[in-house]
Amino acid sequence: MDLSRILAAWCADDHKVFPESAIERAEAAIADVVGCLLGGRHDPAVTGAGKIVRSTGAGGKSSAVTHAVSVTAPWAALINGCAAHALDFDDNFFPPVTHASAVLVPALFALAEEIDASTDAIVDAYIAGLEVEAQIGKLVNPSHYESGWHATSTIGAIGAAAACAVLMRLDEAGVLNAISIGSSLAGGSKRQFGSMVKPMHAGFAAMHGVLAAQLAASGVVGVENTLQGKWSFEELYAGSGNVGVFAPRLFPDAPLAIDEYGLVAKLYPSCMSSHLGIDAMLALSARHRIDLSQIAAIDIHLPEFMIANLRYQKPGNAMEARFSMNYCAAVTLVHGVPRMHHFAEPALADAEVARLLPLVHMHVRETLPEAASLPWGGDCLARITFAEGSVIEHRAVYPKGCPQNPLSPAQQRDKFMDCANGNVTGRNAAALFEKLRNFSRLASLQDVVAAMRA
Incomplete structure (x- = not known):
């Protein structure tokens, strides 16, 4: 052939x-x-x-x-x-x-x-x-x-x-x-x-x-x-x-x-690899009244190649912020849907976002059989753990904007x-x-x- x-x-x-x-x-x-x-x-x-x-x-x-x-x-x-x-x-x-x-x-x-x-x-x-x-x-x-x-x-x-x-x-x-x-x-x-x-x-x-x-x-x-x-x-x-x-x-x-x-x-104006994590943060924020001051850990489980794309744990500029799951998750919890202005240099000085950055941890997620055929390469499991020990979690499968979850x-x-x-x-x-x-x-x-x- x-x-x-x-x-x-x-x-x-x-x-x-x-x-x-x-x-x-x-x-x-x-x-x-x-x-x-x-x-x-x-x-x-x-x-x-x-x-x-x-x-x-x-x-x-x-x-x-x-x-x-x-x-x-x-x-x-x-x-x-x-x-x-x-x-x-x-x-x-x-x-x-x-x-x-x-x-x-x-x-x-x-x-x-x-x-x-x-x-x-x-x-x-x-x-x-x-x-x-x-x-x-x-x-x-x-x-x-x-x-x-x-x-x-x-x-x-x-x-x-x-x-x-x-x-x-x-x-x-x-x-x-x-x-x-x-x-x-x-x-x-x-x-x-x-x-x-x-x-x-x-x-x-x-x-x-x-x-x-x-x-x-x-x-x-x-x-x-x-x-x-x-x-x-x-x-x-x-x-x-x-x-x-x-x-x-x-x-x-x-x-x-x-x-x-x-x-x-x-x-969202950020690397596609961050989007399932953002979707999960938005879903958790919609379902729960989250006290940001009580968050002890934010654990986001993603396919290995997505984690490799999101390598800036503490971004030093707006471009790096687009490739930071830490920043994207923190911005979403603090401000909701990430917008263009959240990836401008002044936004990186946001104290509440900066406080949450080190609480975000990425983990390699084993691709489940039902997620193996997804065109974008897998799903995301996100967990937020609070200081008193309670945990909330959400599994994001279809990123916003895909044919199964389109933009209106x-x-x-x-x-x-x-x-x-x-x-x-x-x-x-x-x-x-x-x-x-x-x-x-x-x-x-x-x-x-x-x-x-x-």
Whole structure:
């Protein structure tokens, strides 16, 4: 089996008609990530990326949140991808374990401006990119992610390359070469979690996806199957495990990944690994009148890979706080649902939150049989022990925002408005949200990207 060729043939088949359910989910994801992108436009990593484009990326047709003038598509993809991921508020996608929308949407928007592609073509390319990411994720995970690769930057680069090739309407050979080139641009370690480079990973993957498709379109040819075989993506990037037989089933013979798995739209602007713990704290707070002064211990049992992602027990800055279960649990108990302002530098000085930080302890939770098949890799058991010895506990299984526990329409809109208010250029944030929710039916992308420009 040649997975690269199978995916290329599927992507290049322009007779596919995606179901309305997939289109609606794609539009919701696009609206969500544009909100995140607008909210992250002033992040230091984003402004830093914008500074280097002044001399190297001018003269294009694409919009970047750091610029009032157009830049070239790869640079716009880099800057906007970084902005989309800067708050760690963007969605998660399983089984590849990627922040898929933060890569695909900036890449496709930037390229679409350059080639004047329609909004419905962007949606089709987005769905195709998700499908490619899902199949590669099934091939190499969980070993790939658990061995330390940041799949957003690795699998994401290949998925973006395929999506951009679809948007450019490349034939099977062209898509195949885009996947091949994208696989050589894949990189990024989870060691960067909690640093400014982490959101850059989404920007790198978006930029590399655009470059890979453009290079393929220009005639650059790579090895046909870079996903499997000797020295392949599977062999080199899958860690110590799951190199073996994999047989993909693709639409229309199987459900699309966007329908089968959906995307997890975040309600909290922190690492996804913290969300089951946050859900548990919220559930306990809703059921019990908790006297914070009487808490003796907060024990949160999570899968091992989630604990590895949440390594900052006493965060020193806002970015580290997003990767701290201690901070996220304490903020939730003190303030309720974590909001964007809880991850700004002044919030880290909250005395009550600081008092609770050392009381939070993470423990490796053995994956129960009923939780083994969960796309996000397991469940969470949280216990709060009080000074007089009583204990309350809650098991969180479905993180808020997943298909089994979705955001309400009001929550979707409120999240967008929280991110976009004050960050939209020349447009009303509420009107922009309504446009995005009907994205595939817009006459032009220009109304959306104009709101992104500096």
